[in-house]
Amino acid sequence: MQINKSELEAVAVKATQYPEPGVPEIAFAGRSNVGKSSLLNLITRRKNLARVSGSPGKTRTINFYRVNDEFRIVDLPGYGYARVSKSESEKWGAMMEGYLESRKGLLKVIQLVDIRHNPSAQDVQMYEYLKYYNLDGIVVATKADKVSSNQRSKNISKIRKTLGMNKDDKIIPVSTLKRTGHDVLLGEIEQLLENYENYEEGDD
Numbered sequence: 001m002q003i004n005k006s007e008l009e010a011v012a013v014k015a016t017q018y019p020e021p022g023v024p025e026i027a028f029a030g031r032s033n034v035g036k037s038s039l040l041n042l043i044t045r046r047k048n049l050a051r052v053s054g055s056p057g058k059t060r061t062i063n064f065y066r067v068n069d070e071f072r073i074v075d076l077p078g079y080g081y082a083r084v085s086k087s088e089s090e091k092w093g094a095m096m097e098g099y100l101e102s103r104k105g106l107l108k109v110i111q112l113v114d115i116r117h118n119p120s121a122q123d124v125q126m127y128e129y130l131k132y133y134n135l136d137g138i139v140v141a142t143k144a145d146k147v148s149s150n151q152r153s154k155n156i157s158k159i160r161k162t163l164g165m166n167k168d169d170k171i172i173p174v175s176t177l178k179r180t181g182h183d184v185l186l187g188e189i190e191q192l193l194e195n196y197e198n199y200e201e202g203d204d
Contacts, residue, residue: 001190003067006044010064013095019064021104024196025072026189027135029096029126030112032078035142038176039112040065040075043186050075062099071193074099076109079122100133107192108135110185115141115155115173119162127163137169138188144173144181 010019030036037050049065063075076096100109109130113119119127130136141159144152156171165171170188174181 001186001193003044003186005069006046006049006065006067006073008049008063009066009072012062012064013060015098015102018062018099018103019066019072023066023071023105024193025064025074025103025106026192027074027076027099027106027109028112029076029109029130030078030140030142031114031120031122034078034112034114035176036075036078036112039140039142039174039182040073042174042176042179043182043189044073062095074106079126097129100129100135106135107196108138110138110140111136112140112142113159113163115144115152115159116146118158124163127165131164137166139163139165139169139171140181140185141171141173143175143177145175145178 010017012018028036028040040050041047044065044067050063060077062077065073065075067073076099079093079096100106111123111126111130113123127136127139139159141152141156147155152173156173159165159171160169172181172184172188174185176182
């Protein structure tokens, strides 16, 4: 898959601000400062589609991007930033959970974790959320260039165990700096969209 066109379609903090359903959506979630904006810019081949901030926790909205006029990428707020107040953190959690439990056409949530560290309690909680809503199964391990290939394999095993991933669940190591791994991720997205199309045709 190649993304040739992408544009911001909507910025929302509540369901009434979501764009109309009707096209499939693939969402991305991760801790603040995990490299989510950089990844979205890499896969869409747009330098500033998702704003990369020097202030972790700055994304406080759900951002909807229309891609190739065929589907949406949805950027969920970053979680787990220590300087955010408890009430603010709870508000973000409620906003994300509202989207996860009610959004029609949401195919998958791709969770990002930093390959250098064991997943945090918030990472585990997010993956459990995704399991509950049947949206789990794909994890991107960011900053893969920061560890050796031997350490990468060990850390991927730790991530898999800590999150309680099934044997069929996928972990994709990606480096936005070296521009590696994103082609594998795009292949997974393409497969999700194909499966959705086949399912929709079968319903006709």
